[in-house]
Each structure stands twice: as C-alpha cells, then as structure tokens.
Amino acid sequence: MRLVLVGPPGAGKGTQAEFIAAHFDIPKISTGDIFRANVSGGTDLGRLAKKYMDAGDLVPDEVTNAMVRDRLAQDDAREGFLLDGFPRNVAQAGELNGILDELGLALSVVLDLEVEHAEVVKRLSGRRTCKKCGHVWHLQFDPPSTADVCDRCAGELYQRDDDKPATVRHRLDVYAAQTAPLIDFYRSSDQLVAIEAIGPVEDVTERAVAALTPYA
Ligand code: AP5
Numbered sequence: 001m002r003l004v005l006v007g008p009p010g011a012g013k014g015t016q017a018e019f020i021a022a023h024f025d026i027p028k029i030s031t032g033d034i035f036r037a038n039v040s041g042g043t044d045l046g047r048l049a050k051k052y053m054d055a056g057d058l059v060p061d062e063v064t065n066a067m068v069r070d071r072l073a074q075d076d077a078r079e080g081f082l083l084d085g086f087p088r089n090v091a092q093a094g095e096l097n098g099i100l101d102e103l104g105l106a107l108s109v110v111l112d113l114e115v116e117h118a119e120v121v122k123r124l125s126g127r128r129t130c131k132k133c134g135h136v137w138h139l140q141f142d143p144p145s146t147a148d149v150c151d152r153c154a155g156e157l158y159q160r161d162d163d164k165p166a167t168v169r170h171r172l173d174v175y176a177a178q179t180a181p182l183i184d185f186y187r188s189s190d191q192l193v194a195i196e197a198i199g200p201v202e203d204v205t206e207r208a209v210a211a212l213t214p215y216a
C-alpha cells in the first residue's frame, strides 16, 4: 500500500502513522521527523529547515521535494510506504505524482484525519515526544506513568519548539491556506478517504485500518 496521511497539525498523524505502518508492514516516512533528526544532528539541511520550522512555516518545496525523492528511491519503499506530512501543498502533490510515475508506481489512497480546531490546540499544547524512540505522548490524553520519561524505552520526553501557542496558531493558518486545498485536490481525483479522528487513540486506529484495508 502506498498511503498518504493528511490532517491538521495535532490531528494525530504521527500517532496513527506508527500503528498503521506496523499493521500493514510498510515503512513510515515522516518529513517532520526527518527534518527534526537533521536539526538535532546539526546537518546543513537541519540548519536550513530549523528557521522555517521554528516560525511554523513550510520548508521550501525544492528542499522538501528533493529529500522525499531520495527517501522514496530507497529499497524499503519499493513495496509500499506511509507518508506523514508530505505532500503539504498542491505543488508537492504534483511532485509526488511525478516521482511515483518515474518509479512506475501509483498512490493507493489518501487518509484524511478529521479533527476540530479546538481539539488540535489542546492536543498540541500537551504533546511530549520521546527523544530516543520518537513515540508521541500527551500529558492529559495519553500520559506516561512518570512525567518526562518514555514508558516504552525510558528515553527522555521533550516538548517540540514549534508547539508554543503563537507558533501553533501560525501553523494552523498555514494549514488552512496551503494544506487544506490538498484535501479537495485528492477528493476530486477520487483518492480520498476521511475518518473522524476523535476518541481514544486505539479507536481511531481501528477506524483507520478498516477504512484502509480495501486498498491494501
Ligand atoms: P510535522 O512534524 O509534520 O508537524 P504537523 O503537520 O504540524 O503535525 P504534528 O506532528 O504537529 O501533528 P500530528 O498530526 O502528527 O499529531 P500527533 O500524532 O503528534 O511538521 C513540522 C514542520 O516541519 C512544519 O511546520 C514544516 O516547517 C516542516 N515540514 C514538514 N513536512 C513538510 C513539508 N512536506 N513541506 C514543507 N515543510 C514541511 O498528535 C498530537 C498530540 O495529540 C499528541 O500529544 C498525541 O499524544 C495526542 N493525540 C493523538 N491522537 C489523539 C486522540 N485520539 N485523542 C487525544 N489525544 C490524541
């Protein structure tokens, strides 16, 4: 299955990506995670991306597209993949179609995680991420048993720099202006499946797996 996950910041793309990718046994490719790994590794790409990420803006398309092109050319993506956070505007969607065409592949489906504005703001303000394994927690909705320690790997939890309230507001504006039009783009090409991404995490995973199974 070649799957794209879309939805606003805080919709639960990263949370669900982990479970969906494991269920269908496909690699999870998250552009946000790749950028953050480059930031913490101090690479040139990380230095460039950080400026945009801290402001809540999109990293320029030519940088992001080249990174995704390289990643999709790797062997493990031949049999399928889950993209989390890419494409994020209509131009990137066109680029993705071009990359897949060149590889002789096509997208299977786009899953839209629908969540209301007020809920995503709550989710982002309480989010904590594990430095070691990348698992995503929430102080209120999915709390670790000890604050700041990952129950899965004992790694240290941190709050993302772009989860400050002012940056969250800007990311939501960027989503509305640049990413929401993607939903119409994929709906009009009949590639979109939407689910309500509210309620317990495992209920959302069940809904997602049920919606995606016909495309596997
Ligand atoms: P990215 O990392 O992709 O951030 P985002 O799209 O803003 O999405 P988030 O990761 O914030 O939210 P999520 O939907 O993954 O939610 P999560 O599962 O964590 O991108 C960051 C930046 O990188 C961008 O701003 C941009 O600068 C750059 N970038 C990335 N891709 C790019 C691209 N293609 N082009 C250009 N620039 C790009 O969940 C959130 C919280 O909610 C968690 O705490 C979780 O525990 C909790 N939660 C999850 N599910 C539930 C539930 N059902 N009930 C209650 N709480 C829940």
Ligand code: MG
Pocket: 013, 014, 015, 032
């Ligand atoms: Mg994420």
Ligand code: ZN
Pocket: 130, 131, 132, 133, 134, 135, 150, 151, 152, 153, 154, 155
């Ligand atoms: Zn961990």
